[in-house]
Amino acid sequence: MSNRIFHVLVTWNEAKDIIRDEIRKIVVEGEEVDVKDANNRITAEDIISLHDVPPFDRAEVDGYAVYHEDIEGADDDNPIRLNLIGEVRPGQKLEIELRRNSAIRISTGSMMPRGADSVIMVEYTKHDNNHVIVYRGTVPGENIQYAGSDFYIGELLVPKNSLINPEKIALLSAAGIGKIKVYKKLKIGIFSTGDELKRPGEELRDAQIYDADSYYFYSTLNSLPSVEAYYIGIVKDNYDEMKKLLLENLDRFDILISSGSTSSGYYDILYRVVEDLGGNIIFHGIKIKPGKPTFFAKIRNKLLIGMPGFPMSSAIVLKFIVEPAILEAFNTPVKLERKPLAVRVNMERGRDQLIPAIVTKNGKIYPLYGQPGSISRLSYADGIILLHGNITYYEKDELVEFLPFNAHLRDSIIAIGSVDPLLERAIYSIDTFSKIINKGFGEVIEAVKNEISDISGISLICLDNNNQLLTTLLNDKELMSKAYLIRGYFRTIGFVSKRDVISSFKEIVEKKLLFVNRDKNSAARVLIDYLIDTEDPHLRSKIRGYSWEVTTYAAVARAIAQDRADVGISLEYYARKLGLNFRPLKDEEYDILINKKFYGSELGKKFIEALKNLGQYVESYPGYKIPNDIGEIISS
16 A cells, blocks of 8 residues: 655645535535525525515504694694594405595505605594594604515515525515425535544543534534535455445535545545545645645545544534635625734744734634644634745734634633633633633733733742742733732642652652653743653653653643653642542742733622632542632732
């Protein structure tokens, strides 16, 4: 079996246009559907009104149909008395004609009688047996909706290639249109490839993961107009099984979309199965990061889009290329916006980069960096930034192209800081749409100074009874002009291990244990290096795994739980949750920087209240200690 070598790669725009044009060859047939069932469908023809709406002149209010000259000059001091000669109700046509100095009682929506040119509201009248006393005048046409004033017979109501929504259904229903012609739905079959995949809900064995891609594809595509997506399942990295799946499903669907088996690895064989079935691979490889090993093929007049297996890579290709291609195939344009960057971005030259991002409260774009296998960033993202590979860097406030996920962005809490499960509980209790993003100490301070983050949890390591980090924060005038430092709580940290209870770094070296370290940008790393040097400055070079860095305390504990490491420094909370051994070292101070504007807002006040009420949860969070002054401002 030979590995696939990428040939001439297409740009992201070329890939989108190729897919769009091939889909357009499929989107040619229309079908007639009942108008009540037409929501989220695309019209296949112009829809013309068959009637005037309203079909007759009608009253807009409850009152009396009158001739305006008969009550001219009427007021409280000079009421005018009219003869009451009849009544007209909705759905009724009155045969009598309004005579001079007379009135006809009329209800909202009722047909205007002959001879009346206005309606006096009932509030300005008094009923007196067979008479009506009127206390103000009218002008011709007052409180009347004329026939065809909403829309008229022969008017174009909904053009071809329009998206039908509930409002348009109401419009068409009012026009008496019972059935309309729409494009047939695209039928898309979705599957994932990989021996390691299991469906959510099934039990995982070692080295297995859950299939996130197919479920994301399924939900995303089914939210698009005129798309009907189906989940086919998971196929192993096996030539015969892949071939069987394709043969069984080609006739069922217009498009097949897969995840995995698209790169140049030994087990990436899907493209070979496609070729052996007589398929034509139109392109294999896109000049983007992530998402390069995407391919697009045509088999027996059906389309196949093969996307990378890593969740973030495939999700970005789906949202930035495949989804716009489908929408544009149905003549729904997708346009990129231009927004300023919240921070400077350094580029890796050669390929365009697509990065999930959030929109800050000041309308700037904050990129969410991470690995292609990470999917959590997408759950926070407001859209995707396009950064061009021929540029070395983008300055802060420089305009970049941005594809929003939603037309209307929700004003939710942005929390950029050191991840903590108890802080998350406080934030989510007041805003379930919050965006909680893990960053190192330096990036947190930058985000606070740039007023990007509303809430930032920070670990303030106290070394040798001298809290240098706290002093540094309080002496930073720019930082303190933008944010308050709020008292948080204390977390017990220590040695976490799966087998022996570890008491020192010397013991790690002596027992030749594999250590998992924290990243250089974290406050935890400051503590770890301090503790090592306190024992013996020469230990760093002797600790196996010292250079292996992870970005959270949770990742440290998880690496130990799955036997990728023997020992590390983490929170007691994670050790207890994973059933690991724990030897305490010290209590770490965990405080919160809060934007001053946010602090004074209603949501900010709710957050402080939620913070002060965290004591009720502490029994469920081993290793946490809540001080009496939690939630109080500790900066001057």
